[in-house]
Amino acid sequence: MPTSCYGCGATLRIDGPIGRRTTCPHCDADLHACMNCRHYDEAAAHQCREPHADHVVEKESSNACELFQLGDGASRRRLGRSDAARSALAALFGEAPRPTEDPKDALEALFRKK
Structure with missing residues (x-):
């Protein structure tokens, strides 16, 4: 099979x-x-x-x-499915692919003191 x-x-x-x-x-x-x-x-x-x-x-x-x-x-x-789909959509509309953001960087930016 x-x-x-x-x-x-x-x-x-x-x-x-x-x-x-x-x-x-x-x-x-x-x-x-x-x-x-x-x-x-x-x-x-x-x-x-x-x-x-x-x-x-x-x-x-x-x-x-x-x-x-x-x-x-x-x-x-599920590995990379969402990234591949976003890249295909961006290519369809002639946009550059978005850089992937590290969740840890986003978390640190959220709680960073100003």
């Missing part, structure tokens, strides 16, 4: 079960992780639609969940 990695978005063709230590051949990310599981759902309790699953805190790291089933991890990727 073709699927994709949450870490890099690469298409994976894996037959058989995914072991706990199995990693992506492209980016070396853990595949047996919540973010690659078909039961992962941000809107569900503990971000899992499987009611009998153990609570896992680190969703991107390998875990020992016995209910894991490989799903489409790339559909959950």
Whole structure:
């Protein structure tokens, strides 16, 4: 069954079960992780639609969940989506891309004494 990695978005063709230590051949990310599981759902309790699953805190790291089933991890990727969308919109209207602002700098500017 073709699927994709949450870490890099690469298409994976894996037959058989995914072991706990199995990693992506492209980016070396853990595949047996919540973010690659078909039961992962941000809107569900503990971000899992499987009611009998153990609570896992680190969703991107390998875990020992016995209910894991490989799903489409790339559909959950958020890395740079908003920046890419803003850049595409700016390019559409002929504007220069906005520089990304570090949240820490914004926080320090907010509380800086005048």
